Amino acid sequence: MSKLNSKFKLVFASVSLLTMAGCADFSGIAPQASLLTPQSLHSSQTDAVQTVFPQQQWWQAFGDAQLNALIAQAIAHNPNLQVAQSRLREAQAAVANADSTRYPQVNATAQSTRERLSANSIYPPPLGGSTVSMNSALVSAQWQLDWFGKQHAALAAALGQARAAQAESQAAQVTLAANVAQQYFSLARLQSQQGIKRQLLQNSEHTAQLINQRVAAGLDTALAQRQTQAEAPQIRRDLAMLDEQIAIARHALAVLIGAEPGATDTVSAHFPPDMQMNVPAQIPAELLGHRADVVAARWRVESELQSVRETRAAFYPNINLTAFIGFESIGLSQWLRADSRALGAGPAISLPIFDAGHLRAQLQGRSAQADAAIENYNATVLNAMREVADKLSSWHMLQAQLQQQMNAVTQLNSAYELTQARYQGGLSNYLNVLVAGNALMQQHSALLDLQARAWDVDVGLMQALGGGYVAPEPGMQLSNNTAIEPIAKVAK
Numbered sequence: 147m148s149k150l151n152s153k154f155k156l157v158f159a160s161v162s163l164l165t166m167a168g169c170a171d172f173s174g175i176a177p178q179a180s181l182l183t184p185q186s187l188h189s190s191q192t193d194a195v196q197t198v199f200p201q202q203q204w205w206q207a208f209g210d211a212q213l214n215a216l217i218a219q220a221i222a223h224n225p226n227l228q229v230a231q232s233r234l235r236e237a238q239a240a241v242a243n244a245d246s247t248r249y250p251q252v253n254a255t256a257q258s259t260r261e262r263l264s265a266n267s268i269y270p271p272p273l274g275g276s277t278v279s280m281n282s283a284l285v286s287a288q289w290q291l292d293w294f295g296k297q298h299a300a301l302a303a304a305l306g307q308a309r310a311a312q313a314e315s316q317a318a319q320v321t322l323a324a325n326v327a328q329q330y331f332s333l334a335r336l337q338s339q340q341g342i343k344r345q346l347l348q349n350s351e352h353t354a355q356l357i358n359q360r361v362a363a364g365l366d367t368a369l370a371q372r373q374t375q376a377e378a379p380q381i382r383r384d385l386a387m388l389d390e391q392i393a394i395a396r397h398a399l400a401v402l403i404g405a406e407p408g409a410t411d412t413v414s415a416h417f418p419p420d421m422q423m424n425v426p427a428q429i430p431a432e433l434l435g436h437r438a439d440v441v442a443a444r445w446r447v448e449s450e451l452q453s454v455r456e457t458r459a460a461f462y463p464n465i466n467l468t469a470f471i472g473f474e475s476i477g478l479s480q481w482l483r484a485d486s487r488a489l490g491a492g493p494a495i496s497l498p499i500f501d502a503g504h505l506r507a508q509l510q511g512r513s514a515q516a517d518a519a520i521e522n523y524n525a526t527v528l529n530a531m532r533e534v535a536d537k538l539s540s541w542h543m544l545q546a547q548l549q550q551q552m553n554a555v556t557q558l559n560s561a562y563e564l565t566q567a568r569y570q571g572g573l574s575n576y577l578n579v580l581v582a583g584n585a586l587m588q589q590h591s592a593l594l595d596l597q598a599r600a601w602d603v604d605v606g607l608m609q610a611l612g613g614g615y616v617a618p619e620p621g622m623q624l625s626n627n628t629a630i631e632p633i634a635k636v637a638k
Contacts, residue, residue: 175509177454179520181447182527202614205327208418213330216403216413220326221319223404230311230318237304237311244304248297250289257282258478273476281481284472284488291467296459299452306449310442313617317438320613326402327605333395334415335598340388342591343381346584350377353580360577417597436612437530443523450516457512460505463497530610537607544600551593558586 201207205217221227258281265275292298354377361368397407434440469491475481498505565582608614 175513177513177516179517181520182524200608200611200614204608204614205323210418217323217326220322220403224322225404227318227322230315234311234315237308241304241308244301248292250287252287254285278476279478280476282474284470286470289467291465293465294459294462296456299455303449303452303456306445306452310445313438313442316615320438320609320615324605324609328602329399330415331598331601334417335594336388336392336395337415338594339591342587343385346587347381349580349584350381356577435617436615438615440526440530441617443526447519447523450519454512454516457509463495466494468494533610537603537610540603541607544603548596548600551596555589555593558589562586
């Protein structure tokens with residue numbers, strides 16, 4: 147027993163000595179970048195306001211069952227969204243792989259080989275020079291002790307990547323829903339413009355007939371006749387262009403929902419009824435938690451900082467415990483006998499002594515990657531703020547433009563009604579009615595374009611405000627209930 151105790155004392159003394167010797171110098175190597183926080187941004191852009199963010203299925207507020215069905219089909223079948231979900235499953239598998247390294251690994255091997263033993267090796271005659279069966283059946287176990295947190299940091303890094311992939315999958319879904327809605331409203335604009343152009347064509351043809359009659363009666367000139375006859379071909383050209391644009395818009399919508407180009411040939415899109423949006427007056431500080439791309443970038447930072455910890459742990463000793471038990475024999479007849487048993491156990495310790503700066507270079511590279519992740523997060527935050535600011539500015543300016551355009555339509559509509567009344571009272575001819583009707587339809591066309599842009603901005607604002615994304619709690623928990631430190635602590 148005293149000899150065994152002496153051996154264990156020797157082992158522990160060796161471990162302590164190697165631990166102290168293995169604390170290689172990594173001073174001066176650490177990430178240099180710092181994360182942006184709401185407090186570090188201008189207060190005018192990050193004042194906390196009570197903002198109603200979009201719901202997870204925000205598009206249902208438009209009250210269009212056809213649009214709801216298209217977005218549901220896109221979420222179910224769009225290939226790009228499926229790619230994002232595949233990346234999430236890949237990241238989740240990496241987490242399981244990293245977690246498995248923290249536990250003992252047990253393997254069983256059995257082998258039987260026919261072998262001629264050298265007469266000039268370790269086996270004496272008559273065994274040496276003979277052909278025998280070499281047999282073994284062993285169960286072995288290995289456990290890498292995580293004294294310096296390398297495996298824990300690797301698992302935390304994998305978890306960060308998985309959380310980032312999860313957020314990116316949600317961001318892809320938000321983007322997809324927004325693209326479908328915007329493409330749908332674009333198709334609605336084109337089809338509405340097509341209806342207006344067809345009405346203009348009818349008016350133009352009717353106007354041409356009236357001008358022909360006036361020319362025949364000597365009440366108008368051939369110049370007016372030629373000018374009127376040129377309008378109909380121009381409108382037919384515009385209708386052909388609209389047909390092309392509608393076909394292309396339908397094809398784009400079909401691709402978004404993961405279907406063949408002809409799948410949307412029967413879609414008849416239209417604008418939703420008027421809807422009052424609850425638009426924030428300024429960019430809220432809580433925006434950061436409602437943007438999947440911002441959350442994903444933050445988890446990338448978490449992962450890279452944990453990878454720095456993992457790389458730093460390589461400067462310390464690596465300690466493995468190994469053990470085996472089984473049977474080994476020469477010849478089958480003695481293979482499984484008690485006296486053929488074999489067993490062993492012991493620690494294996496390794497540490498870097500001289501690597502010509504290899505570990506320091508690795509740590510410098512990891513620190514640089516962490517800096518890049520932090521700056522990417524900062525850029526994502528600033529871009530998120532810019533997107534919301536742009537959409538808010540466009541939304542407010544469009545409200546003013548829409549109001550003025552609706553005023554213009556109202557005035558022209560009154561003029562059109564007066565022209566009709568004069569015609570019905572015999573005070574004017576029908577040509578004046580057609581001219582007033584054309585002017586009114588031209589203004590309706592301009593109003594349609596503004597309305598389409600307004601709905602496009604509404605959808606863009608929904609997307610910029612997060613699209614209904616709800617971030618999970620920032621803390622992470624391991625399977626053994628060991629908490630992983632948040633970014634604020636890891637960065638130190």
